[in-house]
Amino acid sequence: MMRNDMSDIVSNIRKVAFCLLGLLVILFIYLSYIQVVESNFLVSHPLNRRNAESTRHVKNGMIVDKNGEKLAYSEKSRDGFKRQYPYGSITANVVGYDSYQYGKTGIESTFNTYLTGMNNPLRHLGAISHLWSDLPGNNVLLTLDAKLQETAYRELGENRGAIVVMVPRTGAILAMVSKPSFNPNTLDSQWESISTASNSPLLNRAVQGLYPPGSIIKVMMADAALTENIVDLKTTINCDGALKVPPDYILAESGLKAHGRVNLEEALAVSCNVTFGSLALRLGGGKMAKTFDRYGFKLPVGEELQEAKLRLPDFNSLGNGDLAQVGIGQGSLLVTPLRMAMLASAFANKGKIIKPNIVTKITDSDGNVIKEFMPEEWITPTSPQLADAIKEMMVTVVNDGTGNGAYLSGTRVAGKTGTAENPHGASHAWFIGFAPADNPEVAIAVIVENAGSGGSIAAPIAGRILAKALH
Amino acid sequence: MTNIRRHERTLLLIAGVIMLNGILAVSLTLGSVDYNIIGTTCGLVISFIFVNALLHKAGHAGDPLLLPLAALLAGIGLTTILRLKPNLFLLQAMWIGIGLLCFLISAFIARRLEQIAKFKYVCGFIGISLLLSAILFGTDIGGNKNWVILGPIRFQPSEFAKMFIVLFLAAYLSERRELLTLATRHYGPLVLPHPRFIAPLIAVWGLGMMMFILQRDMGAALLYFGIAIIMTYMVSGRLSYIVIGLILFLIGSLLCYKLYSHIQTRVDIWLNPWADPNGNAYQIVQSLFAFGSGGIMGSGLTYGFPGMIPEVHTDFIFSAIGEEMGLMVAGAVIIIYIIMVYRAFRAALLSTMPFSILVAGGLSASMALQIFLIIGGVTKFFPLTGITLPFISYGGSSIVANFILLGMLFAISEVRSYDAK
Numbered sequence: 001m002m003r004n005d006m007s008d009i010v011s012n013i014r015k016v017a018f019c020l021l022g023l024l025v026i027l028f029i030y031l032s033y034i035q036v037v038e039s040n041f042l043v044s045h046p047l048n049r050r051n052a053e054s055t056r057h058v059k060n061g062m063i064v065d066k067n068g069e070k071l072a073y074s075e076k077s078r079d080g081f082k083r084q085y086p087y088g089s090i091t092a093n094v095v096g097y098d099s100y101q102y103g104k105t106g107i108e109s110t111f112n113t114y115l116t117g118m119n120n121p122l123r124h125l126g127a128i129s130h131l132w133s134d135l136p137g138n139n140v141l142l143t144l145d146a147k148l149q150e151t152a153y154r155e156l157g158e159n160r161g162a163i164v165v166m167v168p169r170t171g172a173i174l175a176m177v178s179k180p181s182f183n184p185n186t187l188d189s190q191w192e193s194i195s196t197a198s199n200s201p202l203l204n205r206a207v208q209g210l211y212p213p214g215s216i217i218k219v220m221m222a223d224a225a226l227t228e229n230i231v232d233l234k235t236t237i238n239c240d241g242a243l244k245v246p247p248d249y250i251l252a253e254s255g256l257k258a259h260g261r262v263n264l265e266e267a268l269a270v271s272c273n274v275t276f277g278s279l280a281l282r283l284g285g286g287k288m289a290k291t292f293d294r295y296g297f298k299l300p301v302g303e304e305l306q307e308a309k310l311r312l313p314d315f316n317s318l319g320n321g322d323l324a325q326v327g328i329g330q331g332s333l334l335v336t337p338l339r340m341a342m343l344a345s346a347f348a349n350k351g352k353i354i355k356p357n358i359v360t361k362i363t364d365s366d367g368n369v370i371k372e373f374m375p376e377e378w379i380t381p382t383s384p385q386l387a388d389a390i391k392e393m394m395v396t397v398v399n400d401g402t403g404n405g406a407y408l409s410g411t412r413v414a415g416k417t418g419t420a421e422n423p424h425g426a427s428h429a430w431f432i433g434f435a436p437a438d439n440p441e442v443a444i445a446v447i448v449e450n451a452g453s454g455g456s457i458a459a460p461i462a463g464r465i466l467a468k469a470l471h
Numbered sequence: 472m473t474n475i476r477r478h479e480r481t482l483l484l485i486a487g488v489i490m491l492n493g494i495l496a497v498s499l500t501l502g503s504v505d506y507n508i509i510g511t512t513c514g515l516v517i518s519f520i521f522v523n524a525l526l527h528k529a530g531h532a533g534d535p536l537l538l539p540l541a542a543l544l545a546g547i548g549l550t551t552i553l554r555l556k557p558n559l560f561l562l563q564a565m566w567i568g569i570g571l572l573c574f575l576i577s578a579f580i581a582r583r584l585e586q587i588a589k590f591k592y593v594c595g596f597i598g599i600s601l602l603l604s605a606i607l608f609g610t611d612i613g614g615n616k617n618w619v620i621l622g623p624i625r626f627q628p629s630e631f632a633k634m635f636i637v638l639f640l641a642a643y644l645s646e647r648r649e650l651l652t653l654a655t656r657h658y659g660p661l662v663l664p665h666p667r668f669i670a671p672l673i674a675v676w677g678l679g680m681m682m683f684i685l686q687r688d689m690g691a692a693l694l695y696f697g698i699a700i701i702m703t704y705m706v707s708g709r710l711s712y713i714v715i716g717l718i719l720f721l722i723g724s725l726l727c728y729k730l731y732s733h734i735q736t737r738v739d740i741w742l743n744p745w746a747d748p749n750g751n752a753y754q755i756v757q758s759l760f761a762f763g764s765g766g767i768m769g770s771g772l773t774y775g776f777p778g779m780i781p782e783v784h785t786d787f788i789f790s791a792i793g794e795e796m797g798l799m800v801a802g803a804v805i806i807i808y809i810i811m812v813y814r815a816f817r818a819a820l821l822s823t824m825p826f827s828i829l830v831a832g833g834l835s836a837s838m839a840l841q842i843f844l845i846i847g848g849v850t851k852f853f854p855l856t857g858i859t860l861p862f863i864s865y866g867g868s869s870i871v872a873n874f875i876l877l878g879m880l881f882a883i884s885e886v887r888s889y890d891a892k
Binding site: 006008009010011012013014016017020021023024025027028030031032034035036038039040041042043045047048049050051053054125126127128129130 | 496648701704705706707708748749756759760761762763764765766767768769770771772774775776779793796797798799801802805806808809812813816819820823825828829832835836839840842843846847850852
C-alpha cells in the first residue's frame with residue numbers, strides 16, 4: 001500500500017515537472033520570437049525612442065542633390081548634432097525634417113537607417129560594435145536638381161499646389177515641390193503653428209495630395225479609345241455643346257460651346273468634354289476599369305516615395321452619368337501629381353513607364369558606394385505606335401490648343417491642360433507634358449489649387465520650368 | 472562525496488568569474504573603477520567558495536548544481552543592478568551575503584526536515600499570518616502594496632510565506648493522502664472530495680482572492696493558489712482538483728474583472744497594449760521595445776536605454792537584461808532557471824519520504840510558477856503581475872527568501888546513505 005502510494009506521488013510530481021518545465025521552454029521560444037522575429041518591428045516602431053536616443057550622438061549623413069549640392073547635413077551643436085537644411089522650405093517636403101522631438105519625415109525618414117548608419121552590420125554585434133567608437137552615418141544622393149527645384153518653387157508663387165519634374169527615360173525625379181511649405185531649420189520652435197495650420201504645410205502634395213485630374217486624363221482616354229478600337233484617328237464625333245446621358249444627365253462644355261464635328265486630335269486640342277464623355281460611355285465600365293488597371297492606378301509605386309493610395313470609382317456600379325464624368329477626369333476619381341507626371345512620361349517614353357525614383361546612391365562617409373539604385377521598368381500601358389500618336393496630339397494641344405501657354409520657341413512641347421472642378425472652391429489648374437517632343441528629356445506635372453483654368457495658369461508655369469530644365 | 476563538492480567548487484569559480492567580469496565591464500564603461508565595488512564582489516565570490524568548503528567539511532552531499540546556478544543568477548542580477556542603480560549595488564551585495572548565510576542555516580536545518588512536519592500547524596499559522604499581515608498592514612512602496620514595516624525593518628511577507636505554506640500543505644496532505652484519494656462524495660455526476668480535505672485549498676483560495684482584491688497583488692494570488700492546487704494534485708493524482716481549482720479561480724477572476732476597474736485595465740493592456748501605448752500600457756510597451764531593440768546580441772552593457780521602463784530594477788529587470796545583453800543572456804537566464812527547476816524536481820523525485828517529496832515538489836513548483844509569471848508578464852506572454860525574479864531582482868526579502876528555499880531543496884537533494892535502501 002505504502003509503496004504504491006509513494007510511486008503514485010512520484011509519478012504525479014513527474015507530470016507536474018514536465019508541465020512546468022514545458023511552460024518555461026515555451027517562454028524561451030516566445031522570448032526568442034520577440035527578440036529575433038519581432039525585433040525589426042519593435043526597433044523601428046515610431047514610439048520607440050531608443051533609435052532616436054542612440055543616434056543622437058551620431059553624425060548623420062548628408063542628403064545631396066545630383067550635382068552634389070547639400071540639401072541636409074549635420075552640424076555639431078551643444079548637445080549632439082543639429083540638422084541644417086540650406087534650401088529651407090524649398091526642399092522641405094521632399095527631403096523632410098529630422099527633429100528629436102517630432103520625429104522624421106520624407107527622405108530623412110525613409111532612408112533613416114542609412115543616414116544614421118544603423119544599417120551597418122557591425123551594429124548587430126552588440127557590445128563588440130562599440131569597439132569601432134562612433135560610426136558616422138551614410139550619405140544619400142538624390143536625383144533632385146536643387147536649382148530646378150528652386151525655380152519650380154518660385155513659379156508656384158503664393159499659390160497652393162505641387163510640381164513634379166521627372167526624366168521619362170529613367171524615372172529620375174528632378175524636382176518635387178509642394179506648397180505651402182515650412183522651414184525645417186526652425187521646425188521645433190514653430191511646431192505649434194506649422195502642425196495646426198489649416199493649409200497643411202506638412203503635407204507633401206506631390207505624392208500625398210489627392211486631386212481630381214480633370215481634362216489631363218483625356219490623353220489616357222484617347223489612348224483607350226484607340227487601343228479598344230472604339231474610334232480611329234479619322235473618326236469624327238459631333239459636339240453640340242452638351243452631351244445628353246439618359247435618363248436625365250447632361251454633360252456640358254464650359255460655356256456650352258459647340259466644337260462641331262471633331263476628330264480625336266482636334267477634340268484633345270480643344271479639350272472637348274462631349275467627345276471624351278461619349279468615348280467613356282462607348283468604352284463602358286468594363287473597358288474603363290481595364291484602362292485604369294493598364295496604367296497602374298492600382299499598383300503602388302514603391303515605398304520610398306510614400307505615395308497616397310489613389311481613389312478609383314467602382315466601375316461595376318457606376319451609372320452612365322458618372323461614367324461620362326470619369327471620362328473627363330471628374331467624379332470620384334482622385335490622383336496624385338506624381339501619377340500625372342508618370343502618365344505624361346508614358347507617352348514620352350514609347351509607352352513605357354519607368355518606376356519613379358529619387359535616390360541614386362548611398363555612400364559611406366569616405367565616399368565609397370554602399371548601394372546603388374538602377375532605373376527599373378515598371379509597366380508598359382500602351383504600344384510605341386499609339387504612344388507616338390498621342391504625343392503628336394499633345395504637341396497640337398500646345399501649338400494650337402488650350403496648352404498654348406506652355407509653348408516654347410525652338411522646342412516642340414507636348415502637353416495637356418486640365419481644369420478640375422472640386423468642392424473646395426475655384427477649379428484646380430492642371431498641366432502635364434514633356435519636351436522636347438522628338439526626344440523627351442523631361443516630363444512635368446503642375447497643379448495649382450483653386451487658381452482657375454489650366455491653360456491660363458498651369459501651362460505658362462510648366463513652360464517656364466521646361467525651358468529652365470532644358471536650357 | 473568529496474568529488475561532488477569539488478565539482479561544485481569549480482562551477483562556483485566559473486560563476487564567480489562571470490560575476491566579476493560583469494561588474495568590471497560595467498565599472499569600466501561607467502568610466503571609474505570603484506574599488507569598494509570590486510572588493511565587495513570578490514568578497515561575495517569568496518563567500519560562495521567558503522560556503523562550499525563548509526558544506527564539504529560537514530560532509531553534505533546535496534546537489535552540486537543548485538548553489539552555482541544561484542551564484543550565476545545573482546552575478547547577472549548584481550551586474551544589472553550596478554548598471555541600473557549603482558547606489559543599490561552594495562545593499563544588494565549585502566543581501567546576497569545574508570542570503571548565503573541563510574542558505575547554510577536552512578540547508579542544515581532542513582536535513583532534519585521530518586521533524587518540521589510535526590510543527591505543521593505552526594508553519595501553517597506562520598504562513599497565513601505573514602500573508603494576513605501583508606493584507607492587513609500592507610504599505611505601498613514603489614507601487615506594490617505588499618510591504619510590512621516593523622520599526623526599522625521593512626520586508627515583503629509574501630516572499631517568506633511561500634515556504635511556510637508549502638511546508639504546511641506538504642505535512643497536511645501527506646498525512647491524509649489515502650483519504651484524499653479515496654474519500655469522495657458523489658453529488659450527481661460530480662465526484663468531489665470530502666469537504667474536510669479541500670478546506671485548506673479553500674482557505675488558500677480565499678487568501679489569494681483577498682490579496683487579489685485588497686492588495687492588487689495578482690501575482691502572489693496566482694502563485695499561492697497555483698501551489699495549493701498543484702500540491703493537492705501531487706498527492707491525489709486527481710485532475711478534478713485542478714479543474715475545480717481553475718473553475719474557482721476563474722469565477723474569482725471574472726468577479727474581480729467585472730467589479731474592479733484596475734483588473735480590467737490590466738487584462739485589457741495584456742490583450743492589446745498598442746491601444747494605449749503612452750498611457751496604461753506604457754510600461755509593458757517599453758518593455759517590449761527593450762527586448763526588440765536588444766535583439767540577439769543586445770546593445771551592450773550601459774549602451775541601451777532600460778531607464779525608459781519604470782520600475783526596471785525590480786519587476787522589469789529581465790527587460791533590462793534582454794535589452795543590453797540580448798537574447799544570448801536573457802535566453803541563458805531562462806535556461807539557467809530551467810536547469811535549476813529541473814534539479815529541484817529531481818531532488819523531489821530522488822527523495823524517499825512522502826513529506827520531503829512533497830516539500831521539494833511544492834518548492835520546485837512554486838519556483839517554476841514564479842519564474843513563469845514574471846518573465847511571462849514582462850514579455851506580454853501573460854498578464855503582468857508584480858512579482859520578483861528569483862536571485863536577480865533587487866530586494867532583500869526576495870533574495871533572502873529564495874536562498875532559504877534553495878537551502879531546503881539542497882538539503883532534500885542529499886541522497887543519504889540510510890535512505891538509499
